[in-house]
Amino acid sequence: MSEFYTILERLTAAILMGGVIGLERAFHGRPAGLRTHALVCTASSLLMLLTVFQWELLSSEYLSTLRVDPTRMAQGIMTGIGFLGAGVIMKENLTIRGLTTAASVWTTAAIGIMAGMGFYIPAVLATVMTFLILSVFGWVERRMQSRRFARLMVRFKRHVGLPQAQLYEVINTYKISAYGPSYHLEEKGSIFEYTMTINTRDPENFHRLADALTNIEQIVEFSIQPTGD
Numbered sequence: 001m002s003e004f005y006t007i008l009e010r011l012t013a014a015i016l017m018g019g020v021i022g023l024e025r026a027f028h029g030r031p032a033g034l035r036t037h038a039l040v041c042t043a044s045s046l047l048m049l050l051t052v053f054q055w056e057l058l059s060s061e062y063l064s065t066l067r068v069d070p071t072r073m074a075q076g077i078m079t080g081i082g083f084l085g086a087g088v089i090m091k092e093n094l095t096i097r098g099l100t101t102a103a104s105v106w107t108t109a110a111i112g113i114m115a116g117m118g119f120y121i122p123a124v125l126a127t128v129m130t131f132l133i134l135s136v137f138g139w140v141e142r143r144m145q146s147r148r149f150a151r152l153m154v155r156f157k158r159h160v161g162l163p164q165a166q167l168y169e170v171i172n173t174y175k176i177s178a179y180g181p182s183y184h185l186e187e188k189g190s191i192f193e194y195t196m197t198i199n200t201r202d203p204e205n206f207h208r209l210a211d212a213l214t215n216i217e218q219i220v221e222f223s224i225q226p227t228g229d
Contacts, residue, residue: 078110081105156220
């Protein structure tokens with residue numbers, strides 16, 4: 001019965017610690033939330049329990065010749081979790097989303113491994129640290145004046161176009177830097193297109209630039225697409 005209680009204790013700890021991290025992700029509407037993190041942590045713990053109690057599962061005649069490395073199970077778990085993490089990473093136009101959730105899933109698997117081996121102190125510490133990173137650091141990131149990037153596309157009629165220098169002047173007015181321009185002339189030769197990367201520390205500047213571009217008569221069409229870090 002002592003083995004039963006040990007298994008129950010470690011799996012329960014894995015569910016709780018994975019659930020704490022999953023709650024934070026679910027609160028922010030991420031695709032991998034409470035259930036995903038709890039299952040990842042529990043599965044990792046369950047697989048590590050196999051290495052802990054493998055001696056009870058093997059016949060005594062093999063014990064003298066068998067050499068077991070528990071870390072190989074951990075390596076297999078972390079490799080497999082990589083595929084699950086890739087599943088929560090999404091590309092929306094030029095923006096990459098889900099990297100933080102993928103990292104939290106990977107970390108949760110490591111916490112489950114610790115719980116499965118009975119290393120509760122590092123498992124609990126890692127749970128607390130992961131929760132703080134996701135919540136507190138996220139709050140800090142949202143308030144930091146970090147540089148934001150976007151891809152600007154401007155189209156206008158060829159013969160009534162906007163000179164590049166004048167377009168840069170409009171962009172710079174709103175404390176936005178632009179670089180890496182590319183040019184495209186449609187097959188019929190009637191529409192000319194500028195494409196460039198722009199960046200600023202205040203995302204509201206993108207809205208102000210959009211309002212300004214809307215009022216320029218020469219521009220036929222434009223788009224500002226935020227990109228990932």
